[in-house]
Amino acid sequence: xxxxxxxxxxxxxxxxxxxxxxxxxxxxxxxxxxxxxxxxxxxxxxxxxxxxxxxxxxxxxxxxxxxxxxxxxxxxxxxxxxxxxxxxxxxxxxxxxxxxxxxxxxxxxxxxxxxxxxxxxxxxxxxxxxxxxxxxxxxxxxxxxxxxxxxxxxxxxxxxxxxxxxxxxxxxxxxxxxxxxxxxxxxxxxxxxxxxxxxxxxxxxxxxxxxxxxxxxxxxxxxxxxxxxxxxxxxxxxxxxxxxxxxxxxxxxxxxxxxxxxxxxxxxxxxxxxxxxxxxxxxxxxxxxxxxxxxxxxxxxxx
Amino acid sequence: xxxxxxxxxxxxxxxxxxxxxxxxxxxxxxxxxxxxxxxxxxxxxxxxxxxxxxxxxxxxxxxxxxxxxxxxxxxxxxxxxxxxxxxxxxxxxxxxxxxxxxxxxxxxxxxxxxxxxxxxxxxxxxxxxxxxxxxxxxxxxxxxxxxxxxxxxxxxxxxxxxxxxxxxxxxxxxxxxxxxxxxxxxxxxxxxxxxxxxxxxxxxxxxxxxxxxxxxxxxxxxxxxxxxxxxxxxxxxxxxxxxxxxxxxxxxxxxxxxxxxxxxxxxxxxxxxxxxxxxxxxxxxxxxxxxxxxxxxxxxxxx
Numbered sequence: 001x002x003x004x005x006x007x008x009x010x011x012x013x014x015x016x017x018x019x020x021x022x023x024x025x026x027x028x029x030x031x032x033x034x035x036x037x038x039x040x041x042x043x044x045x046x047x048x049x050x051x052x053x054x055x056x057x058x059x060x061x062x063x064x065x066x067x068x069x070x071x072x073x074x075x076x077x078x079x080x081x082x083x084x085x086x087x088x089x090x091x092x093x094x095x096x097x098x099x100x101x102x103x104x105x106x107x108x109x110x111x112x113x114x115x116x117x118x119x120x121x122x123x124x125x126x127x128x129x130x131x132x133x134x135x136x137x138x139x140x141x142x143x144x145x146x147x148x149x150x151x152x153x154x155x156x157x158x159x160x161x162x163x164x165x166x167x168x169x170x171x172x173x174x175x176x177x178x179x180x181x182x183x184x185x186x187x188x189x190x191x192x193x194x195x196x197x198x199x200x201x202x203x204x205x206x207x208x209x210x211x212x213x214x215x216x217x218x219x220x221x222x223x224x225x226x227x228x229x230x231x232x233x234x235x236x237x238x239x240x241x242x243x244x245x246x247x248x249x250x251x252x253x254x255x256x257x258x259x260x261x262x263x264x265x266x267x268x269x270x271x272x273x274x275x276x277x278x279x280x281x282x283x284x285x286x287x288x289x290x291x292x293x294x295x296x297x298x299x300x301x302x303x
Numbered sequence: 304x305x306x307x308x309x310x311x312x313x314x315x316x317x318x319x320x321x322x323x324x325x326x327x328x329x330x331x332x333x334x335x336x337x338x339x340x341x342x343x344x345x346x347x348x349x350x351x352x353x354x355x356x357x358x359x360x361x362x363x364x365x366x367x368x369x370x371x372x373x374x375x376x377x378x379x380x381x382x383x384x385x386x387x388x389x390x391x392x393x394x395x396x397x398x399x400x401x402x403x404x405x406x407x408x409x410x411x412x413x414x415x416x417x418x419x420x421x422x423x424x425x426x427x428x429x430x431x432x433x434x435x436x437x438x439x440x441x442x443x444x445x446x447x448x449x450x451x452x453x454x455x456x457x458x459x460x461x462x463x464x465x466x467x468x469x470x471x472x473x474x475x476x477x478x479x480x481x482x483x484x485x486x487x488x489x490x491x492x493x494x495x496x497x498x499x500x501x502x503x504x505x506x507x508x509x510x511x512x513x514x515x516x517x518x519x520x521x522x523x524x525x526x527x528x529x530x531x532x533x534x535x536x537x538x539x540x541x542x543x544x545x546x547x548x549x550x551x552x553x554x555x556x557x558x559x560x561x562x563x564x565x566x567x568x569x570x571x572x573x574x575x576x577x578x579x580x581x582x583x584x585x586x587x588x589x590x591x592x593x594x595x596x597x598x599x600x601x602x603x604x605x606x
Contacts, residue, residue: 138441141489142481168504176492178445186444189479189500194511196499197492201471208497 010263015158015237015270021278024157024303025070028285031301032071035292043292044073045103045129045284046095050088050114051081056107063105063281070285075101085114089122096124102295103129103288126295129287132179140186145294147287152184154279155216155237156191157303162268163214163235167192172212174198174205174225174256180218180239188214205229217256227261236262236269239276313566318461318540318573324581327460327606328373331588334604335374338595346595347376348406348432348587349398353391353417354384359410366408366584373588378404388417392425399427405598406432406591429598432590435482443489448597450590455487457582458519458540459494460606465571466517466538470495475515477501477508477528477559483521483542491517508532520559530564539565539572542579 035041045067049060060076067074077091088106095104104127110116120128125135131149139146159166171193175181181197188195198208200219209215209229217225218239230236240256255272263269270276290300338344348370352363363379370377380394391409398407407430413419423431428438434452442449462469474496478484484500491498501511503522512518512532520528521542533539543559558575566572573579593603 134441134445134447135437136441137444138437138439141440141444141485142437144437168506170506182444182492185500189485192502192504194499194501194505196497197488198497199495201495202497203471203473 013263013266013268015162015235015268015275017154017158017270017275018278020158020161021154021282024279024282025066025285027303028282028289029070031289031303034301035289035298036071039296039298041292041296041298042071042073042100043102043288044075044100045105045288046075046077046098046101048077048079048088048091048095048104048106050079050083050107051111053109056109060107063284066281066285067288072285072288073100081111083111083114085118088114088119092119092122096122096127101127102292103127103284105130105284127291129284129291131183131287137178137183140183143190147291148187149179149183150280150283150287151180151239151276152187153287154283155184155239155276156187157283158237158270158276158279159214159235160191166214168194169213170194170196170211171214171216172196172198172209173216173218174209175216175218175220175239177218181216184216184218188216219256221256222254223256223258225257225262227258227265230262230265232265233267234265236266237276238270238272241272241277316566316569316571318465318538318571318578320457320461320573320578321581323461323464324457324585327582327585328369328588330606331585331592332373334592334606337604338592338601339374342599342601344595344599344601345374345376345403346405346591347378347403348408348591349378349380349401349404351380351382351391351394351398351407351409353382353386353410354414356412359412363410366587369584369588370591375588375591376403384414386414386417388421391417391422395422395425399425399430404430405595406430406587408433408587430594432587432594434486434590440481440486443486446493450594451490452482452486453583453586453590454483454542454579455490456590457586458487458542458579459490460586461540461573461579461582462517462538463494469517471497472516473497473499473514474517474519475499475501475512476519476521477512478519478521478523478542480521484519487519487521491519522559524559525557526559526561528560528565530561530568533565533568535568536570537568539569540579541573541575544575544580 064074095101104123120132125133131147136146171188173181173185176199185195185197206229210231214235216237222242222244238255238257246252253273293300367377398404407426423435428436431450434450439449474491476488479502488498488500509532513534517538519540525545525547541558541560545557546554549555556576596603
């Protein structure tokens with residue numbers, strides 16, 4: 001095969017999360033415009049940032065920007081890092097009562113004096129667009145309508161877009177965190193996959209991964225999944241975002257999958273960056289739209 | 304091997320749930336007596352039966368009998384099958400408020416005019432000894448202290464008793480119901496197993512099952528799992544209780560596993576009856592004890 005044919009073949013394998021997320025944001029924007037025209041409803045997202053964490057500031061800025069671009073109302077609440085738990089809970093309760101706010105996101109991590117679990121469980125589950133409330137976890141676990149954590153929801157969308165019906169496929173989820181691995185497994189089960197959850201205690205991880213039609217890596221270990229862990233033709237979703245020092249001494253981002261090796265074997269694969277990452281905020285907007293529709297007793301639009 | 308040696312080998316493989324459940328009930332009884340002596344606390348279980356379903360009447364009678372035998376208080380509420388949802392919800396709310404009641408169980412199925420989900424979600428999650436409330440499902444799904452559905456809890460106890468540490472074992476759960484399959488998967492994951500959830504859409508179920516160190520069958524299909532679905536030496540937990548007509552025209556109980564074939568291959572296996580079945584009420588008592596201890600701010604005893 002010529003070099004250019006080879007390059008083309010690899011390009012076809014890449015799942016372009018950045019492009020898909022842009023399309024999703026457009027569809028959310030169109031649905032918001034329709035909701036506004038037909039029902040006078042503008043979905044509103046409140047984002048609460050406590051303290052000065054630089055990464056959190058970037059995230060919050062991006063969320064606000066994309067919220068406004070989708071035609072939604074964005075409410076930003078910035079509190080000093082000396083904020084007490086009582087003060088934060090009071091704000092959350094006020095946002096719970098505010099009818100113009102349909103989604104509430106409290107940016108993590110929170111300062112040490114604040115119990116994150118107490119804050120997350122104070123958010124009205126109907127406004128919990130991060131999907132971290134115990135009631136949303138329970139709804140997802142029992143197959144009811146839930147607000148689902150944004151990252152696994154984004155992964156599911158990419159998979160359905162690439163593969164169509166997932167029924168009967170063997171999915172292996174590597175990692176069992178509450179915000180990615182476990183809800184990812186629930187979503188894949190809901191899509192009728194046979195689901196295996198593998199983790200640090202799993203014996204012979206490579207062999208387990210090689211059995212996957214769909215492999216979702218969410219362990220936070222740079223390039224742990226090698227090319228020979230992947231079945232020929234499998235679809236690989238790489239949730240990891242790890243900063244490592246390259247040979248040139250510069251920092252670069254890599255996933256949990258050794259991309260250069262994996263892309264030769266896989267049928268399709270998300271790159272890092274530009275794969276799962278951009279889906280997270282787009283799904284946050286989708287969740288806010290869903291929450292607004294449900295609050296108004298309207299069906300959530302298909303996105 | 305002689306016939307008697309063969310019979311002895313098979314006897315060693317059988318996981319005697321009836322005997323284990325009797326021991327568990329004794330340990331619960333001892334813990335109740337200690338709780339009573341040291342803290343003046345008598346755990347109380349309220350069971351609500353609506354209508355005249357004969358099977359439900361038998362269950363409720365057995366639950367009340369075993370509750371009293373363990374030294375707990377038993378409160379029975381029998382309502383006519385014309386009971387309205389409002390009347391049932393009013394009773395549940397009254398039991399939620401009653402400090403002598405630590406566990407509430409509403410026997411299913413309920414008459415048609417009543418929305419079971421609404422009733423189950425009205426039970427105080429701290430008193431939800433069936434573990435069916437969405438908050439308990441969410442706590443289990445996110446690794447928090449939960450009240451766990453009795454049948455999978457019983458299966459886990461039998462497994463730990465037979466195998467000790469389950470870490471790293473490959474468990475296959477056949478079936479994905481909210482009351483057995485899904486919570487069973489969560490419990491096995493919590494015990495550090497690699498967990499596969501297989502179901503009616505799984506391709507090549509026999510091959511999937513053959514990969515299991517631990518196989519839990521919870522599908523409600525008589526003798527579906529054959530001997531050649533089981534890896535030599537695997538531990539098999541049969542949750543099925545199916546009534547079928549035998550060759551002699553009489554009804555008999557069989558599990559989801561073809562026992563006679565399976566016992567030759569498996570390392571250990573629960574029979575039907577006398578395996579998982581007796582564990583369910585024993586675990587209900589254990590959950591009631593746990594709920595009573597937590598209500599009083601005491602640690603739940605190890606059972």
